[in-house]
Every structure is written in structure tokens, then in C-alpha cells.
Amino acid sequence: MKKLIAAASLCVASFSVQAAITVPKYDVNAGKQIAETVCAACHGLTGESIVPAQPNLGGQNVKYLYKQLVNFKAGYRKNGIMQSQVANLSQQDLANVAGYYASQQPWGVGYGNPATSQEASKLFLGGDKKRGVIACAGCHGPDAKGNIFAAFPRLGGQHSEYISTQLKLFRAAGRDDDISSDDQKRVNDAAKEGEKGMMQTVASRLSDRDIRILSEYISAVH
Incomplete structure (x- = not known):
């Protein structure tokens, strides 16, 4: 529970931006x-x-x-x-x-990878304090259904390939590359000027393996 609270605290800074949508x-x-x-x-x-x-x-x-x-x-x-x-x-x-x-019915559920699901579950729900990896569940929920109020997306059952690509783009700051704007509310990964966005910060601490097992795990969450 403490890990989820700590992870959720990272989301608070962007709540006012996202909720204003x-x-x-x-x-x-x-x-x-x-x-x-x-x-x-x-x-x-x-x-x-x-x-x-x-x-x-x-x-x-x-x-x-x-x-x-x-x-x-x-x-x-x-x-x-x-x-x-x-x-x-x-x-x-x-x-x-x-x-x-x-308004459409939510998509189906992927299959995941049983060999790494336990390890990935720990990372998704609790993060990794030693490496400064924040739990995904803090913003996206333990059931990966997202947060409607804060406009954080539903992830559970999403294609693992797509999730993996987006995490790597966030890690490389590619989701809003070369963006410089005084209106930070409009930047895709909300952040204060001169700072990394929330997802860029989280993804920067993920290894390729982390991204792979998380993507596979999330695709099977339901």
C-alpha cells in the first residue's frame, strides 16, 4: 500500500493539468x-x-x-x-x-507471459525502490483501468507491442520530441518547463527487459 501511495504522489503534479481537459x-x-x-x-x-x-x-x-x-x-x-x-x-x-x-465495448485481453508474470506484477503494482522505478498502478490503477478524472489511459489488455513502443518513445522523450512551449498544459506528457514529463521520468528508469515483461503483463491484465 505504501508503494502505491508513493507512486500515486508522482501523479498528483499532473492531475490539475490532465483534469482540466x-x-x-x-x-x-x-x-x-x-x-x-x-x-x-x-x-x-x-x-x-x-x-x-x-x-x-x-x-x-x-x-x-x-x-x-x-x-x-x-x-x-x-x-x-x-x-x-x-x-x-x-x-x-x-x-x-x-x-x-x-462508447464502445472495451477490447479483449491478451495472453501475457506466464514465465515473467509474477516479476512483472511486482513491478507494475509496487515498482522497484532500489532503482527508483515508480509503480505503474499508482496512476493507471492496480487493475490497469486508468483514471477517468485525470485522463490517464486504460492499459489492461492493450497490445503488448504497442505498449512497448510507447514506453520506449517516452524513455527517449519521443512522444513530444523537440517541443518547447510556454503553454505546458498542451504538451503531451505534462510537465513544468525544463523538466521531464511524468511518463518520461518513469520510463527513463526502465530497462529493455522491464519494458518487455511489463508490456506482456499489462496485455493480459483484466
């Missing part, structure tokens, strides 16, 4: 129409991707989805495909799509 009133049916033509090829019409490199979106936190779409459009999160896909969408369109996918 306001999603415009959205139209699920309008979002579905956009998803059919723009998003479904990669993420599936119901938000369950058949490509491990592309994230599942169905049932995800609407604040998180909206924030990511806004950040892609603004360039605070960089991905050539995503930036081109949202380039012609309005803020209302982004809200509609986020609302649509959030």
Missing part, C-alpha cells in the same frame, strides 16, 4: 461516420485493432482519447500517419470520434 459535447453517431472513413482501417470500427502496432481504442477514457487527437493535430504528439489523418478534422470532429470510441 474539457471534452466538447460530442455526437457519437457523427463520430462513427468519421471512424468508418478515417480510423477503422487501423483501429477497427469498434476500436479493437487487429494490428499489434496499432492501439485498441474501444472503451478507452474519452478525455485521454480527445487529448491525444488534439495533441496529434497540434503537433505536440508526433506520428506522421496520425497527424495526416486528423489534419482536416475540426475540434468538434475530434470530440465526436473520441466520444464514439469511448
